[in-house]
Amino acid sequence: MYSCQQVLVNKNSELIAILTFLCEESHKLTNMGIYYGRQLFFKSHKTLGKFELEKVYKNNYHYKVLYSQAAQQILRTVVESFRSYYGLIKAYSEGKITNRPRIPNYRKKGGMATVSYPKQALKLKGNKIRVPLGNTCKRWFGVDSFFIPMASNLAFSTLKELRILPRNRCFTLEFVYEKEVIVQPQLNQENVLGIDHGVNNWLTCVSNCYTSLIVDGKQIKSMNRWYNKQVSTLKENKPTGFWSNRLAAITEKRNRQIRDGINKAARIVIHHCLKNSIGTIVFGWNKGQKNQIELGHKKNSEFVPIPTARLKERIAQLCSEYGIIFIETEESYTSIASFLDGDYLPNYGEKPNDWKPSGKRIKRGLYRSGNNCFVNADCNGAANIIIKVSRKLSLDLSRLCRGTLTCPQRVYLWSAKNRRSNTDLSCCVVST
Known part of the structure; x- marks a missing residue:
């Protein structure tokens, strides 16, 4: 069983600058994936494969500035949205739903999108989590990682995923962790x-x-x-x-x-x-x-x-x-x-x-x-x-x-x- 805990990021100018850059790159990479999926559907009526976007954009610098596993997760999220659209179109043609679904549209210009890191990419040093960046980011800015504080009430061993969520001009860290199964009472x-x-x-x-x-x-x-x-x-x-x-x-x-x-x-x-x-x-x-x-x-x-x-x-x-x-x-x-x-x-x-x-x-x-x-x-x-x-x-x-x-x-x-x-x-x- 999994649960999620949200922690608001404090007003740390250096950390916020890094998070802003990552979420902006995630936004641009998401729009690139949406563009490819829309053109593929409009021109050839083909569906996206699970790893197709990763093969197309693996050499793009928006992909390279992000850590590889984070970039892969962003593109796979785009694929999931298109697969959901394909399923809804089929259900609409069979009369199972009444409203015609809309194909995934582009995100607004200048926005930010969520960045996700699996547990495999993270390391605990002291009471802080080391979050890696892409090789291109290290070559441009000389920074290969950054640190965020670990939630005090959670154990790092139970952590499964870390999400960086931009919302209302601030950032929220979402810790997805494995929760102990509750012994169900006899009711x-x-x-x-x-x-x-x-x-x-x-x-x-x-x-x-x-x-x-x-x-x-x-x-x-x-x-x-x-x-x-x-x-x-x-x-x-x-x-x-x-x-x-x-x-x-x-x-x-x-x-x-x-x-x-x-x-x-x-x-x-x-x-x-x-x-x-x-x-x-x-x-x-x-x-x-x-x-x-x-x-x-x-x-x-x-x-x-x-x-x-x-x-x-x-x-x-x-x-x-x-x-x-x-x-x-x-x-x-x-x-x-x-x-x-x-x-x-x-x-x-x-x-x-x-x-x-x-x-x-x-x-x-x-x-x-x-x-x-x-x-x-x-x-x-x-x-x-x-x-x-x-x-x-x-x-x-x-x-x-x-x-x-x-x-x-x-x-x-x-x-x-x-x-x-x-x-x-x-x-x-x-x-x-």
Whole structure:
């Protein structure tokens, strides 16, 4: 099992100058590979071989200034993108996908691209990693390598790859390392957790073992709102495509905060499952729900930037590590149907003309069932998400009662109370 840890490069002018040069050369070499692949496809309709680009450009000085294994990895990444395009074209012609794929296009002029080094090319000297450069670089500048600090919480023996990632006018080092396999606990797969996602209530979780919780999303929404206001102010009366160091700084800050929030929210859900021996998670998700959505300018700016899809993928990844079954199901009509009244839940587009829910959402966050029982509206939706798959999985929902839907526990991502009681959740390592 592999994991990745990101480390931001400090303001070291000599190191940043070297990283800038490497990423610029990677950008140019990538565009050269894309040019060859496009011309080969347009003029002869042939496909790229795995090592074809390396044979074509091995004598080019953009290839030679980089260490050979790093240059090979850059060109093989280009080949992989074209092979993916060939497969998508075939799937489109067979009618398996509806949108026609586009051939890989050139990167923008003057940009930078990622550089990757395998473990074989790296050496540890003291507490620093020696990263080699190409022979041409040594002949031009008299430099054959440079050093970067090793992550203090990782062992060099577990390192598999080092990536240099340029992003928002700064550089991030990605350490890909081999992670120890977690001993999977014995969980009860008949215990199930239904998850309904939203904005203010980012995740509403309801289980059939008398537990429910809400992962608060107001802080994430506030971060996006602050970011949108800052960008709008800085870009006011500026030409299209304007970018600055200030915009890059606030974008990087916002991305780090969002990434931290995703990891914390996912860990909270997994910790809840481990604590209550829950072996199955059902996540309600409608594919393409953000495409061409029209909720108004304000609602769109709040809902669309929330990275719930990334959070769903992170939860699924942690589920595979801990032996939890992860199921994704469509969530049509789960918000308006009444769980306590046992309303029938049709799939999207299959609703009968005479279908009508027994209850009603009378105000924000409050749902009234057909027999005048008041429950949390999002908890009602999460319970209905479990209903979507209950018959297929033969789940027992007798313990999913009105009390579970009425008083969910609210958990905040950044809270002093959470740090005191759940230090293993609030201080988790940012990894993907």
